[in-house]
Amino acid sequence: MRRPVARRLLAAMATMAVAGATGVVLTMPEASAAVTGSATGYATQNGGTTGGAGGQTVRATTGTAIHTALCTRASSSTPIIIEVEGTINHANTAKVSGSSCNTAAGVIELKQISNVTIVGVGSGAVFDQLGIHIRESSNIIIQNVTVKNVKKSGSPTSNGGDAIGMESDVRNVWVDHTTLEASGGESEGYDGLFDMKDNTQYVTLSYSTLRNSGRGGLVGSSETELSNGFITYHHNLYENIDSRAPLLRGGIAHMYNNYYVKLNESGINSRAGARAKVDNNYFKDSKDVLGTFYTDAAGYWQVSGNTFDNVTWSARGSENNPAGPDPTSNTTVSIPYAFTLDAASCVPSIVGQTAGAGKGLKVSDGSCTPQTPSPTPTTPTPTTPAPTTPTPDPTQPSGTNLSLGAGADGSSKADGSSYGNVRDGDLSTFWSPAGSTGSVSIKWGTATAVSKINIREASGSAGSIGSWRVLNGDTGAVLTSGSGAGAISFAKTSLKKVTFEITSSTGTPKVAEFETYAG
Template sequence: MRPIAKRLVGVGATVALIAGIGGVALTSAHAETGGPEGFAAQNGGTTGGADGQTVSASTGTEIHAALCDRASSDTPIVIEVEGTINHGNTSKVSGDSCNTADDKIELKEISNVTLVGVGDGALFDELGIHLRDSSNIIIQNVHVRNVKKSGSPTSNGGDAIGMESNVRNVWVDHATLEASGGESAGYDGLFDLKNNTQYVTLSYSILRNSGRGGLIGSSNSDTTNGFTTFHHNRYENIDSRTPLLRAGTAHSYNNHYVGLTKSGINSRVDAEIQVDHNYFQDSRDVLGTFYTDHLGYWEVNDNIYDNVTWSSDDSDNHPAGPNPTSTTSVDIPYEFELDEANCVPDIVAGTAGANTGLQVSNGSCAPQDSSPEPTTDPTVPPNGDNLSIGAGSDGSTKASGTSFRNVRDGDMDTYWSPTSSTGRISIKWDTDTTVTTINIRETPNTEGTIESWQVVNHDNGDILAVGTGAGPINVPATTLTKINFVITTSNGTPQIAEFETFSE
């Protein structure tokens, strides 16, 4: 397939290329840049709250209030969420432009909305996100965990993200959806589409630790769903349903499936799915028709099956393996760009999930010659006065014996460490300050510990830069009162001696 021309949507969209992680060429996109690939780009496209007002929310009630305060139910809006959203801070809000409920984030009977996590992240804890009778919705950079259908507390029928009843054009991107067990522990699906839900893309997301990954169609009679794309996602430690399809058309490409214990893609009731360049690993029955004799169909192209076991064909189980071949030809109406299957694990590990910098693959298994130079060059120190001296500092956590203030004291013998391999350290000022360069200096005995990172404008959640390794980092000239350096991966416990900031 030839490359796709990316379309920028949203307010203040910026795109920056970086050298990749683990030899993989990646692209970093600010919230709402690029737009979706796949079926969410069909049927008129999915732009969410582009060109609408941007509001901030730190509670579920504030999310509902933002929806209800609009002039109408289709007035575009971008809701930037930071903090933990749970039952204790989520209440029903009434208004002419909304229809909300206490026990879930309710995107009901609305359109033209973007819900995006910013800053230190958006965690929906035991609280699901529900879409009903809605269209043109973007959900991006959110973490949803432990949503229950039984036990306490319950929310959204046990679905992390659930869509039902005449839903159209939804893009869920860079999400982390997880449970802590299966149906017997009170959980249901992580990503369910029911009752006439169409034109949906799930991309660059992690689905893990659940009995059920998700479904398209709630029963054999629920056959009006479909046109769904799954790409660059990681399904990990899932019993089944990655997804379960009842009728409709779907497309799965460049996903990494690992630890599927019972079955994987389950195409039933005349469903059709095209399965391209995926990597299936340490799993069982990753593709076929299971638990029914009402067959579905698949087209397979250049997938890798690494330590996959297959059951025997019988009256209720029809696995595609051990040597999967196509049983139909699927008509995919859009152009798409495929990474080679053998590099999918690395690409997905470096891009998928919430709070990973909204990085995406550029379709190449190695950095391309046209990629810009890396944003760090430890051989060229920044010029000018270090603005961190005399400023303030804070962070996410601090290990025993370390201090936030150590990163701004000009002393390489003192340092800050998080309590784990990841964390945030910030420099802050009492007045607006313009920053063009930062310099992250590790202690000499821990140089090379920091792997991947983000630089974030704490004031509005904008991601200013992403990359790998410590050292000088150029950012767009930005006026702010607080700047975050967020360590997203490392090979040990980082020790940052100095977080220097400059304005050139």
């Protein structure tokens, strides 16, 4: 097992100047950087990543204020854009409770939520020794922030030592123009800068700086935990990193136009069947920048257009398979999205001008010249609609959907689906059983009166649900049965859990929403 070279890291560390925080909540942005551009890479797939677009924009200068913004939404899926300015630290980050959030002290907790943007504005946003934890969540954007010196041991600790960590059924995250840095390796208390595990998919890291750490980041927590993948890394700077730039266990990753300098022990470590597409990157003053390292569980790569400048390669062994000194492809990877490559020769220059927080959110259009994208509108223009008399849809229940903000579980779930998707208000996400039959449930902390449910199938799966039963999840009693999706009525019942059980299907059933109503 290799160990981070702490002394080398500390010796190479650069001093970072950080703007001081005023602690004042501003009512209007002052010299702020609006959310700009659109998601790229794999974050554009699986329905895309828009964050809080179209939702309310609020300003936060403390971690507690970030949590409060999440907890005061109408539901856990209500879109919101949180503009952050100042220094977020342990002293100003407390747990906040509410039906639309699940937060914790000492960490920015994005847990069991969706449709959120966190963007640094004004004089900058610095998360000091405080990590960002994304768990059981989807459609998240983090842009123009610095996260530094997050520890898993010593004092204070946060987020398991990860600057940004994702785990447990995470989907569609775009992290852009961030600076993620540590001040040493594992022996100094630090872990990964950008980690993904336990079924995290469709993530893009772009125009970001990762530096001064023993571990850049991983995809998958073990050789048997292979549920992660579809990750894009482009136009990032990896500087003074010992290893994991990144470490891939299973899945597919696309690395293009990144600048890797001073990878001290190893770089892109493809293991356990992972497949990496590595295009037009620039590797400098580094060792073993691509291959399978520290295991005999082979991974694969497709290489094209890369520059290797003063890169050294170790000898091959039973647990060491470097791709060089003359890297060639040993697999092929098909990429489903459009992308434009900068020439590898200009990557140090273009990444130097664009990567990291506080760089003006500049990007490249493939011409090796920084561009400033047009701002993405963050606050809808208020309108007053003309009075109308709506015509009720007799096939749909009326009233409040009690599932929003409730919990969810079930009997099984297929890869790429999640129980929580049935109560997030988003028709583009869904739950599927692991086979042709299975059950999904909505649950509450206290007894809730329910007399109607509405089962909405995901696009492309209409008609796949055959027969079903609706059960009182508290007692197991059958409330009603039938076939096909849509609105379902039964005698009003007070319960803590209601279950929709699919007993037959054609094709693969996909339940986008399991809505519940009192009457």
